[in-house]
Amino acid sequence: MVEDRRFGDFLAYVILTLGVLIVAFPLYITFVASTWDASTIINGQLPLYPGPYLLENYHRTLFVGTSSSTREPVFNMMFNSLVMALAIAFGKIFICILSAYAVVYYRFPLRMTAFWLIFVTLMLPVEVRIFPTFKVVADLGFLDTYHGLAVPLIASATGTLLFRQFFMTIPDELLEASKIDGAGAFRFFKDTVLPLSLTTIAALFVIQFIYGWNQYLWPLLITTKDSMQTIVIGIKKMIVTADALTEWQLAMTTAMLAMLPPVAVVVLMQRLFVKGLVDQEK
Amino acid sequence: MAAVKIDNIRKVYAGNVEAVKGVSVDIPDGSFCVLVGPSGCGKSTLLRMVAGLETITSGECSIGGRVVNEVGPADRDIAMVFQNYALYPHMSVYDNMAYGLRNRKTPEVEIRARVAEAAKILAIEPFLQRSPRQLSGGQRQRVAMGRAIVRKPQVFLFDEPLSNLDAKLRVQMRVEIKRLQRALGVTSIYVTHDQVEAMTLSDQLVVMNGGQIEQVGVPTEIYRRPQTTFVAGFIGSPPMNMLKARLERGGVRIGGMVLPVLGLKPGQAEGSEVTVGLRPEDIVAFAASDQGHRMAVDFVEELGATRLLHGSFESQTVVVQVAGSQGFADGSQIGFSVPAEAVHVFDTGTGVRLN
Numbered sequence: 246m247v248e249d250r251r252f253g254d255f256l257a258y259v260i261l262t263l264g265v266l267i268v269a270f271p272l273y274i275t276f277v278a279s280t281w282d283a284s285t286i287i288n289g290q291l292p293l294y295p296g297p298y299l300l301e302n303y304h305r306t307l308f309v310g311t312s313s314s315t316r317e318p319v320f321n322m323m324f325n326s327l328v329m330a331l332a333i334a335f336g337k338i339f340i341c342i343l344s345a346y347a348v349v350y351y352r353f354p355l356r357m358t359a360f361w362l363i364f365v366t367l368m369l370p371v372e373v374r375i376f377p378t379f380k381v382v383a384d385l386g387f388l389d390t391y392h393g394l395a396v397p398l399i400a401s402a403t404g405t406l407l408f409r410q411f412f413m414t415i416p417d418e419l420l421e422a423s424k425i426d427g428a429g430a431f432r433f434f435k436d437t438v439l440p441l442s443l444t445t446i447a448a449l450f451v452i453q454f455i456y457g458w459n460q461y462l463w464p465l466l467i468t469t470k471d472s473m474q475t476i477v478i479g480i481k482k483m484i485v486t487a488d489a490l491t492e493w494q495l496a497m498t499t500a501m502l503a504m505l506p507p508v509a510v511v512v513l514m515q516r517l518f519v520k521g522l523v524d525q526e527k
Numbered sequence: 528m529a530a531v532k533i534d535n536i537r538k539v540y541a542g543n544v545e546a547v548k549g550v551s552v553d554i555p556d557g558s559f560c561v562l563v564g565p566s567g568c569g570k571s572t573l574l575r576m577v578a579g580l581e582t583i584t585s586g587e588c589s590i591g592g593r594v595v596n597e598v599g600p601a602d603r604d605i606a607m608v609f610q611n612y613a614l615y616p617h618m619s620v621y622d623n624m625a626y627g628l629r630n631r632k633t634p635e636v637e638i639r640a641r642v643a644e645a646a647k648i649l650a651i652e653p654f655l656q657r658s659p660r661q662l663s664g665g666q667r668q669r670v671a672m673g674r675a676i677v678r679k680p681q682v683f684l685f686d687e688p689l690s691n692l693d694a695k696l697r698v699q700m701r702v703e704i705k706r707l708q709r710a711l712g713v714t715s716i717y718v719t720h721d722q723v724e725a726m727t728l729s730d731q732l733v734v735m736n737g738g739q740i741e742q743v744g745v746p747t748e749i750y751r752r753p754q755t756t757f758v759a760g761f762i763g764s765p766p767m768n769m770l771k772a773r774l775e776r777g778g779v780r781i782g783g784m785v786l787p788v789l790g791l792k793p794g795q796a797e798g799s800e801v802t803v804g805l806r807p808e809d810i811v812a813f814a815a816s817d818q819g820h821r822m823a824v825d826f827v828e829e830l831g832a833t834r835l836l837h838g839s840f841e842s843q844t845v846v847v848q849v850a851g852s853q854g855f856a857d858g859s860q861i862g863f864s865v866p867a868e869a870v871h872v873f874d875t876g877t878g879v880r881l882n
Contacts (some may be wrong), residue, residue, distance in 0.1 A: 418613035421580050426627035426674075427601035436626070440617040 272504075278497035279303070286493045298494065306498040311483055319499050322476040325394075326458055327506065329475060332395035333457030334450050341404030341449070342442065346434055348405070349412040350420070360409070367402040371463055379466055389473045394464055398457065404449050411445045412438065447517035455507045476503045529591025529604075529681040530556040531577065531714060536586035538572050546572045548738040549586065554716065554731060559708050561717045561729035565761070569738040571686060574718045578684050579603050591681055601630075606675035607684040610691060612667045614659040614674075621655040624674045638677075645676040648707065665696045672704070676711070683708070685717040689724065701727060722762050726750065734758045752871075756878040759804045759871060765835060767871070768810075770843050772803040779803050779872060782841030784820050787867045791882045801881065802873045807848040809869035812836060812861050814854070819864035822847075826857045836861070 278286055281296035310316045347353075348360045371378060378397050387393030415438065423433040464475045474482070480503060483496040511518070531554040538547040547569040554560045562570040575581040577588055579600035587594055595603050606627075614623050621642055628638045646652045649669040659667055668688060675683055688704070689697045705728055708715050719725055725732055726746045734741045734749065734757070742754045753759035759767045772779040774797055778787045781803060813819060822845060828835040829851075836847040836855055847863060855861060872881040 416611060416613065418609045418611055419615065421578075421600075422607070422609065422613040422615075422674075424580065424600045425578065425605065425607050427630035428626075432630065437615055437617075 275497050275500050279494060279501050281494055283490070283492055283494055287490070302494050302498045303502075306495050306502065311492050311495050317471040317474060317479065319476060319479060319502055321472060322474055322479040322499075323502060323506070325391075325473060326475040326477070326503075328391050329394045329460065329464070330454050330457035330506070332391065333398050333460075334453040336395060336399035337401045337404050337453045338446055338449055340399060341401055342408050342439075342446070345405045345408030345412055346438065349409055350430070350433075360405075363402050363405050365402075366400065371398060375462065375466065382467060388467050389470050393467050394460075394473075394475070395457070398460065398463060401453070404453070407445060407449060408442065411442060415441060444517050444520045447514050447520075451510055451514050451518045454510050458503075458507050529714060530554060531560075531682055531716065532587075532589045533573070533577070534587040534589070536573065536576060536588060537584045538569070538576060538581060539584045546738055547576070550735075550738075550740055551586075552731075552733055552740070552743060554714060557712045557714055558730040559705070559715045559717065559728055560731040560733060561719060561725045562733045562735055563719055563722060563725035563761075564735035564741075566720055568735040570718045570720075570733075570735050573735075574684055574686055574716055577682070577716060578605055578607050604681040605684055606678045606680040606682075607686065608668075608671045608675050608688045610687040612659070612671040612691075614667060614670055616659055619656050619658055620651065620662070620670050620673075623659065623670055624677050627674065627678050641677045641679075642673075645673040648676065648710075649673050664692050665700060668692060668700055672707070676707075681714065683713050683715040685715065687719055688717075689719070690721070697724075704728065722764065726762065732762075734761060736761075752880070753804070754880045756802055756804070756873045759873070763806060765807050765846050765848065768805045768807060768845050770803045770805065770840075770845070771875070772801050772872075774799050774801050774872075779870070781843070784841070786865055786870050788870055788872055788882050789867050791872065795881060800875045802875045802878075804871035804873060805845070805865055805869060807835065807846045808833075810845070810847045810863050810865055812847050812849050812853070812855070812863045814861060816860035816862050818862035820862065822861055822863055824855060824857065824859050824861055827855050 277295050279302055280299040282298050307320045308318050310318045382393050461477050464478050468474050480499050484491050533552045535549050535551050537549050539545050564570050576583050583596050624642045625638045651669050689700055729746050732746045732749050733743050736757050742749055742758045750762055770781050772781045774795055778785045822838045822840045824836045824838040826837050832851050834849050834851055838845050874881055
């Protein structure tokens, strides 16, 4: 402990408050900008307090769309992002929990080789293998589809690793007791491993949902139709550099909207998430 | 209920490690068999082979006359209690006990009846809806036993079930396991490294060492006539005194003392080196040092009901157990004598009993 506790506490609070302000201020400016009209922002004299256009801006962004560049209503983009993020999160959990189960509980030839092959893919994220992946997806006719958006991002070494580490902490005796109780491999998985993994699943869900929601490069490559674009791509397209004026109030509104679902996921699953990463009760 | 026959079973692990080296035991129907030995002696491996959790390298294991080498653990009609209880942490006590029955498609009405019955026997009725996390070690142990009982198996297998409990609870649960086994009459195999548990629980005691059986028999017989120095030293507390001696006509000589030996096997060469075993409680001690043989007491260990006199005789350590009422002081000289029937003689080289 710090010797002078009151001073230590005070200092900690000052640093903490500064940190919060540094993080929160841009967010606040984004929010304020989303409540004014275009001319106020273009003037370069954005007030530090919210303006009167909140409802109008949000309604227009969600259901009407901008007047230039991308005319897709943001609601559709959010839906696309949501489908993609959920598909990636659930797909990853499904694939990872099964592959980890196989690696931990089955003795098959080249078991460790299989594990290491999965592990090595950590070194090959989408950005590295983007051309071959694009080629495969294009040849399969997956361009501008939801599975085209999600499937190539589903396989994950991180998830397999996380589940493997967790499974290795489950005592062998539980498996043996299950065997004696007449539970086969599938029953043991369904009745024992799955319920015990809930917190780990929650943790992985939070991480992967945000990973999926924030995807930029991959959706940019494989979606060409406005109706298939995700919200992250949408923001980028709204900020035009040539010819037209950027409707900053709408771009800012979209940015605010883009932040909501990840925040909601984190807030709602925080307790499970922390539990999954910290104390794994057996 | 069924008899268990273990016929020349061997277990060889990868890397040619032989954990169990050809073991045969016949466990009669309804009896309580305890496998005891130091850690790494193969007793747990043997139990796990009976359970079907380890494959049998060679030999045959049969339960109720049926060879089960190739039968899965669920179909061997056995139940096992594990050292760490192995309760399903996410299920209630009731579900823990019902799980095996549900997997066997037992009707829910019968499950309820059987769990209620087992819970009553084990006095865990108030905890049925709790999760294992909320129970104490002793209660968890009861639930683990309940899970075994509800199945009404042919054989109970216990893998050091009491070693995670504190000393007081261990004694209490030991009595309960014995009472339960008597009441249910189910053939049981129990693995432990604790020789007190082994002595108190078993109808049939199997002492193992180094993957082999040292001796099989009823506990009193093993205690009274250990067949090897290993058994003699392992069973009994405080352990048997082992003294270097020389074989003579009609007895063994330890320094100036000659002890008579009863029933010495024929063909022993006079003058050969032997080991003499004397149980601390068999040695009779006298306060007067001119009575019997003479020994110096280094110190006295007080145990309440009894006292242990640590001394040396002919520069070999000897422990003598006397009643708590007998007064002896540190550093005193005492006299002692040994009844002829209390003298165990072993071959020093092979460790085999010679009388």
